[in-house]
Amino acid sequence: MTSFHAATVHPDRSVTYCGEVGADQVATARAIARLDHTPRFAREHPNRPGALFVLRDDGALDVYEPVGGAPFSPRIPDPAPRGAAAAPASAAVALPVGAASGTIWIPGAxxxxxxxxxxxxxxxxxxxxxxxxxxxxxxxxxxxxxxxxxxxxxxxxxxxxxxxxxxxxxxxxxxxxxxxxxxxxxxxxxxxxxxxxxxxxxxxxxxxxxxxxxxxxxxxxxxxxxxxxxxxxxxxxxxxxxxxxxxxxxxxxxxxxxxxxxxxxxxxxxxxxxxxxxxxxxxxxxLGGPGGDTPPPPRPTVSVAHLAAAARADIPGPDGHTTHPEEVRVLEDALVAEGLLDDRYADGSFGTRTRDAYAAWQRSEAGGSYSGPDADGIPGIASLTRLAARHGFTATD
Structure with missing residues (x-):
């Protein structure tokens, strides 16, 4: 009768080896995992016949490996990119603004x-x-x-x-x-x-x-x-x-x-x-919006005149000064999504960081490719309309 190595992989990835068990115990573990009311779920090993994993809702993973089976070698990460001759790339395309670099590790994950x-x-x-x-x-x-x-x-x-x-x-x-x-x-x-x-x-x-x-x-x-x-x-x-x-x-x-x-x-x-x-x-x-089973909320409206007024008042004002903060926050959230503004500065105050982020949007291809004094960080209707189309709000004069 086949015997199995039994081990438990804990949520922190530490491993407890539980010794050898018989095929009857593995069959029992498999049968229990099939029950609808049990907080366990079985998965067979996709590459090693007979090996069984039991997922548990407490975060642990029970592993059963046949004794004496052929050793399993996982695929090894390959850090080197493949050469163009082996895997020809398609024609390069212009990437959206903000794509030069991005989040590597998600905070809170x-x-x-x-x-x-x-x-x-x-x-x-x-x-x-x-x-x-x-x-x-x-x-x-x-x-x-x-x-x-x-x-x-x-x-x-x-x-x-x-x-x-x-x-x-x-x-x-x-x-x-x-x-x-x-x-x-x-x-x-x-x-x-x-x-x-x-x-x-x-x-x-x-x-x-x-x-x-x-x-x-x-x-x-x-x-x-x-x-x-x-x-x-x-x-x-x-x-x-x-x-x-x-x-x-x-x-x-x-x-x-x-x-x-x-x-x-x-x-x-x-x-x-x-x-x-x-x-x-x-x-x-x-994509983050309401679905077919939910009525869509009204699109927020952002006024160019209100944003310009916010910039005139907030930038010289005390730190955290706000003018039309609801509309400024809609603008800042869009700039965060574009990768141009750190989300900690999306606070409803049209400060210098918001101005600089919007100037980067104006200079970008998607924002209109403005340059020089035209990319001053103060929203105009053309560049704001482009941003609104990408992020679900309405731009007005």
């Missing part, structure tokens, strides 16, 4: 593992993107920790794991390097496509879209993920269209769209892969 999961991107001149997965597992509790440990053990890590129930984030690797949750598309390494490819495993089932009954306005953790993606210039768009319902017909996986468009993709959109997740998500909610 739980770091799990040693952070070494991938390496440099193969096609950094191509547009930035986010790839969405579902774990096909329960959410809530501390499944975030146990599922993250499982992904590390099987060397299929994304950069981020997100729980839509608790709004907690686990970060397994830096956002500017590759993850390991996608298959290659022939010689093309899909994990390393684009300036960044921020992969997010969401604790959910594809057949039950996690955006149903979920309000991004009440989820600061998810909003911090969106802000990090925007800091790298990832557009608020789904260039391959909304993810398809699961189960259902497979979507076309366009290589041209994948390689040449930036934005949000589902695992179901990636060439060379056959998974159908993340299911029929409400894309408006994913």
């Amino acid at each position: 739980i770091r799990i593992g040693d952070g070494s999961i991938g390496g440099a991107m193969d096609t950094p001149g191509n547009p930035p993107r986010v790839t969405l997965h579902t774990t096909e597992s329960p959410a809530g509790g501390q499944y975030l920790e146990s599922l993250s440990s499982y992904l590390i053990e099987v060397a299929s890590e994304p950069q981020l794991v997100y729980c839509p129930v608790t709004d907690r984030i686990a970060q397994l690797g830096p956002l500017h390097q590759s993850a390991r949750a996608l298959r290659n598309d022939g010689a093309r390494r899909t994990n390393r496509e684009g300036r960044v490819n921020i992969q997010i495993e969401v604790l959910a089932y594809a057949k039950n879209p996690w955006t149903t009954g979920w309000d991004p306005g009440q989820k600061p953790g998810w909003r911090s993920i969106l802000a990090a993606a925007r800091s790298w210039g990832v557009p608020d768009a789904f260039p391959a269209g909304p993810p398809a319902p699961f189960p259902g017909p497979d979507k076309p996986r366009s290589r041209s769209v994948w390689q040449n468009k930036g934005g949000y993709f589902g695992h179901c959109d990636v060439p060379g892969n056959d998974h159908g997740d993340p299911g029929a998500l409400d894309t408006a909610k994913v």
Whole structure:
């Protein structure tokens, strides 16, 4: 009878070896995890037959490995970018303003593992993107920790794991390097496509879209993920269209769209892969807005005249002086999303940092390519209208 090494990986990634157990105990663990009312969930090892993982809602991961089996060698992170001859890059495109650099480690995210999961991107001149997965597992509790440990053990890590129930984030690797949750598309390494490819495993089932009954306005953790993606210039768009319902017909996986468009993709959109997740998500909610089951709130209106008045009064005024703070805050939030203003200065006061950030927007290609005295940091209707179109408010005179 086959025996198994039994161990527990704790939420802090420390390991307790529990000795050898028989096949009957492993069969019992598997059967208990299948019960609907138990806070446990079983996953088979994708590369080693017979090996079993049991995810627990207390954050621990029980591991059962067959004794005497062939040793398992995980994929080793490769820090070197592939040469152009091996993986030719698509024609470089102009990246949005704010994309020169961005958030690498999300504040408040739980770091799990040693952070070494991938390496440099193969096609950094191509547009930035986010790839969405579902774990096909329960959410809530501390499944975030146990599922993250499982992904590390099987060397299929994304950069981020997100729980839509608790709004907690686990970060397994830096956002500017590759993850390991996608298959290659022939010689093309899909994990390393684009300036960044921020992969997010969401604790959910594809057949039950996690955006149903979920309000991004009440989820600061998810909003911090969106802000990090925007800091790298990832557009608020789904260039391959909304993810398809699961189960259902497979979507076309366009290589041209994948390689040449930036934005949000589902695992179901990636060439060379056959998974159908993340299911029929409400894309408006994913991008932080109200979805189809929620009436949209009125778009805020920001007046050029009010912003100019705020700049005239707030900059020479005492520190923290505010004039039309609600409208200034809408402007500052947009500048934060563009990666031009640190969010700690988005306080409703049109100070020198807000002025300098807006001047950078005016000088940018997206803001109008102003220069010299025209890029003075005081909003005009043309540059403000461009910013409003990207960030969901209305610009008026």
